[in-house]
Amino acid sequence: MRLKFSVPHNLVIVFSIIIISAILTWIIPGGKFDRKTVNVNGVERSVIVNGSFHYVEKNPQTWQVFSAFYKGFINMSHIIVFILMVGGAFWIMNDTRAIDVGIFAFLGFTRRMERYGPVRMLGVNNIIIALVMILFSLFGAVFGMSEETIAFAVIFVPLAISMGYDSLVGIALCYFAAHIGFAGAILNPFTVGIAQGLASVPLFTGIEYRTLCWSIITFAGISLVLLYAARIKKHPEKSPMYQADEYWREKGSSHLDQIRYNTPLSAWIVAALTSAALVIFAVRYPVTTLNAGTASVSAPLLPVLAGLFIITSFVALRRSIHFFVLNVLAFTMVYLVIGVLGYQWYIMEIAALFLSMGLVTGFAASRKPGEVAKLFVDGVKDIVSASLVVGFAGGIIAILTDGQIIDTVLNSLSGALHGAGKLSAITIMYGFQSLLNLVITSGSAKAALTIPIMAEFSDIVGLTRQATIMAFQFGAGFTDMIAPTSGVLIGVLGMARIPYIKWLKWVMPILITLVIIGFLLLIPTVTMKLNGF
Numbered sequence: 001m002r003l004k005f006s007v008p009h010n011l012v013i014v015f016s017i018i019i020i021s022a023i024l025t026w027i028i029p030g031g032k033f034d035r036k037t038v039n040v041n042g043v044e045r046s047v048i049v050n051g052s053f054h055y056v057e058k059n060p061q062t063w064q065v066f067s068a069f070y071k072g073f074i075n076m077s078h079i080i081v082f083i084l085m086v087g088g089a090f091w092i093m094n095d096t097r098a099i100d101v102g103i104f105a106f107l108g109f110t111r112r113m114e115r116y117g118p119v120r121m122l123g124v125n126n127i128i129i130a131l132v133m134i135l136f137s138l139f140g141a142v143f144g145m146s147e148e149t150i151a152f153a154v155i156f157v158p159l160a161i162s163m164g165y166d167s168l169v170g171i172a173l174c175y176f177a178a179h180i181g182f183a184g185a186i187l188n189p190f191t192v193g194i195a196q197g198l199a200s201v202p203l204f205t206g207i208e209y210r211t212l213c214w215s216i217i218t219f220a221g222i223s224l225v226l227l228y229a230a231r232i233k234k235h236p237e238k239s240p241m242y243q244a245d246e247y248w249r250e251k252g253s254s255h256l257d258q259i260r261y262n263t264p265l266s267a268w269i270v271a272a273l274t275s276a277a278l279v280i281f282a283v284r285y286p287v288t289t290l291n292a293g294t295a296s297v298s299a300p301l302l303p304v305l306a307g308l309f310i311i312t313s314f315v316a317l318r319r320s321i322h323f324f325v326l327n328v329l330a331f332t333m334v335y336l337v338i339g340v341l342g343y344q345w346y347i348m349e350i351a352a353l354f355l356s357m358g359l360v361t362g363f364a365a366s367r368k369p370g371e372v373a374k375l376f377v378d379g380v381k382d383i384v385s386a387s388l389v390v391g392f393a394g395g396i397i398a399i400l401t402d403g404q405i406i407d408t409v410l411n412s413l414s415g416a417l418h419g420a421g422k423l424s425a426i427t428i429m430y431g432f433q434s435l436l437n438l439v440i441t442s443g444s445a446k447a448a449l450t451i452p453i454m455a456e457f458s459d460i461v462g463l464t465r466q467a468t469i470m471a472f473q474f475g476a477g478f479t480d481m482i483a484p485t486s487g488v489l490i491g492v493l494g495m496a497r498i499p500y501i502k503w504l505k506w507v508m509p510i511l512i513t514l515v516i517i518g519f520l521l522l523i524p525t526v527t528m529k530l531n532g533f
Contacts, residue, residue: 011388011389011392013484013500013501014389014392014393014395014396014484015065015392017396017484018065018068018392018395018396018399019065021061021396021399021400021403022060022061022062022064022065022399022403024400024403024405025058025059025060025061025399025400025402025403025404025405026058026060026061028403028405028408028409029055029058029405029408030055030056030057030058030059030403030404030405030408031053031054031055031056031404031405031407031408031411032053032054032056032404032407033049033052033053033407033411034049034052034054035049036049053407053411055408056404058404059402059403059404060403061399061402061403064398064399064402065395065399068395068396068398068399068402069391069392069395071394071395071398071402072391072392072393072394072395072396072397072398073391073394074394075394075397075398076390076391076393076394076487078347078348079147079150079347079390079487079488079491080387080390080391080487081351082147082150082347082350082351082491083150083383083387083390083491083494083495084380084383084384084387085351085352085354085355086150086151086154086351086354086383087154087379087380087382087383087495088355088358088375088376088377088378088379088380088383089354089355089357089358089359089376089379090151090154090354090358090379091358091375091376091378091379091380091382092358092359092361092362092367092372092375092376092379093325093329093357093358093361093362094154095362095365095367095375096321096322096325096361096362096364096365097322098321098322098323098325098326098329098361099155099158099326101320101322101323101326102322102326102329103158103159103162104162106159107162107163110124110125110128110163111124125163125164125229125233126226126229126230128163129169129173129222129225129226129229130222130226132156132173132174132177133172133173133176133177133218133221133222133225134177134218134222135177136149136152136173136174136177136178136181137177137178137180137181137184137214137218137221138181139178139181139337140177140178140179140180140181140182140183140185140188140477141181141182141184141185141186141187141188141214142181142186142187142188143187143188143340143341144182144185144188144190144191144443145178145181145182145340146178146179146182146488147346147347147350147488147491148178148336148340148350149174149175149178149488149492150488150491150492150495151350151354152173152174152175153170153171153174153175153492153495153496154495154496155174155329156170156171156173156174157170157171157248157495157496158170158248158251159173160173161245161248161249164232164233164236165229165232165233165239166232166236166239166241166242166245167241167244167245167248167496167497167498168228168239168240168241168498168503168506169225169228169229169232170496171492171493171496171498171503172225172228175481175488175489175492176221176225176481176507177218177221177222179477179478179480179481180217180218180221180477180478180514181214181218182443182476182477182480183217183473183474183476183477183478183514183518184210184213184214184215184216184217184218184473184474184477185210185214185473185477186207186210186211186214187204187207187295188443188473190443190447191443191447191472191473191476191477192204192210192469192473194443194447194451195447195451195469195472195473196469198447198451198455199451199455199465199468199469200455200465201465201466201469202532205466205532206466206469206470206530206531206532206533207532208530208531208532209524209525209530209531209532209533210470213470213521216517216521217514217517217518217521220513220514220517221510221514224510224513225510228506240502240505240506241498241502244497244498244499244502247497248497261319261320261322262320262321263317263318263319263320263321263324264321264364264365264366266363266364266365266366267317267321267324267364267365267366268317270360270363270364271313271314271317271324271364274309274313274328274360275306275309275310275313278302278305278306278309278310279306281302281306282300282302282303282305282306283303285302286300286302286303287299287300288300288301288302288338288342288343289342290338290341290342291341291342301338301342302338305331305334305335305338308331309327309331312327312331313327313328321364321365324364325361325364325365328357328360328361328364329357329361332353332354332357335353336350336353339353358372358376359372362375383494383495385494387491387494389490389494390487390490390491390494393484393485393486393487393490394485394487396439396484396485397439397440397485400439406439406440409436409439422462422463422526423523423526423527425458425463426463426467426468426471426522426523426525426526427519427522429454429458429468429471429472429475430471430474430475430518430519430522431475432475433446433450433471433472433474433475433476434474434475434478434479434515435479436450436475437475437476437478437479437480437483438479438482438483438484438485439483439485440485441480441483441485441486441487441488443473443476443477446472446476447472447476450472451468451469451472454468454471454472455468463526464525464533466525466530466532466533467522467525467526467533470521470522470525471522474515474518474521474522478511478514478515478518479511479515481507481511482503482504482507482508482511484500489503
């Protein structure tokens with residue numbers, strides 16, 4: 001009799017990891033580093049006091065495997081609320097069928113582009129995949145895009161499926177691309193910026209070699225995704241998500257022939273009110289300063305955007321409500337980028353932006369307040385399972401922290417660096433940072449935890465502190481894409497309805513390739529004299 005294997009539910013996987021973590025608290029001794037608060041680049045951070053590690057009384061976890069869920073929900077509350085708000089907002093927008101209309105129009109445009117010889121030779125879909133991935137990789141490399149990719153999942157997954165691919169390609173376009181950029185960071189303030197500040201290295205020096213590394217890593221990531229996409233395009237049934245993606249195929253193709261292209265009076269009213277609000281903001285903030293690393297550019301961005309929104313909305317409304325909704329979506333993404341780079345927006349502001357988008361599109365489509373509220377609740381219901389997994393994943397960190405074993409593991413692994421040669425030391429650092437990232441997925445938190453110690457070790461073995469920082473940034477980016485403790489990963493997979501196990505099987509071969517490339521790129525930091533190193 002042949003045994004059938006079924007993929008465990010994501011909650012089962014997370015709960016199993018929590019149990020394993022609890023068992024480790026019985027085996028690994030408790031330990032603590034002393035910490036102090038320092039000012040790094042104008043931001044207060046808690047950092048380890050060198051040589052302060054000491055053993056403390058063991059605190060084995062038992063019934064806490066259940067209370068860990070509560071603590072996990074508290075610790076991950078910002079991501080959970082973000083997912084629920086984005087899910088509800090997009091459900092309101094999806095009720096207008098604007099995404100379906102946009103995808104249909106986009107596919108028609110790509111077919112027309114195939115008439116041109118060079119485009120046909122390269123493949124219009126290949127060009128689209130490459131350009132989108134380069135854009136998101138830049139976002140990850142310059143301002144550390146991560147949580148923001150959760151909102152893009154519901155856009156790129158149906159787009160990828162409509163182009164003949166699967167949901168894995170859709171996630172590769174945004175989440176995967178942003179994280180290879182995060183790993184090959186050029187000016188990422190959450191990894192490179194904090195790490196260089198903690199290591200007393202001039203801010204964002206070594207940018208030349210980092211830019212080269214980002215280019216190589218991004219090229220490799222895009223190439224691997226294109227190879228997979230080409231295979232799925234020829235044989236869609238070979239996709240591990242072929243059956244599960246039926247949800248998106250039905251959602252994308254249903255009722256397309258029943259869509260009525262019209263523009264209700266409510267859309268004109270909402271467009272006028274939205275334009276007025278944007279003009280008020282433009283008057284209040286006439287000049288915006290975009291900051292990327294040490295570079296900054298000031299320009300009247302909000303006044304320009306307000307003017308463009310008024311013009312493009314008028315053109316879109318003359319066609320139909322659907323194109324106005326797509327216009328609102330496009331400007332939402334532009335305001336997101338400006339908000340992050342110019343006004344230091346984070347999850348709260350971005351969630352508010354998407355909620356505003358949902359309300360604007362809902363009222364523009366002549367929905368009554370009660371109907372908009374019901375649509376929002378339906379969207380929350382649809383995405384609540386992803387939110388639950390994020391909260392449960394936070395329980396893993398709660399168990400390891402309360403069990404007081406994280407510092408013990410850190411101290412034990414860092415001890416392996418003593419007596420190592422330069423190449424051996426950089427290899428151990430890279431491996432250590434990659435493994436630690438499975439537990440501590442926050443780049444800034446991991447920098448504050450490890451860089452003060454690693455910088456001292458690099459001095460002892462003769463490594464440059466820049467090399468140590470590069471080992472950290474690669475480790476902080478690659479394995480984040482498989483970390484079950486990452487609320488962002490679990491949130492993105494939940495949005496895309498991709499089981500964690502299937503994602504793991506798909507991304508592991510690609511990840512191993514990228515990890516090897518990362519190691520090869522670390523070798524010149526040891527063997528060559530590089531500018532800024």
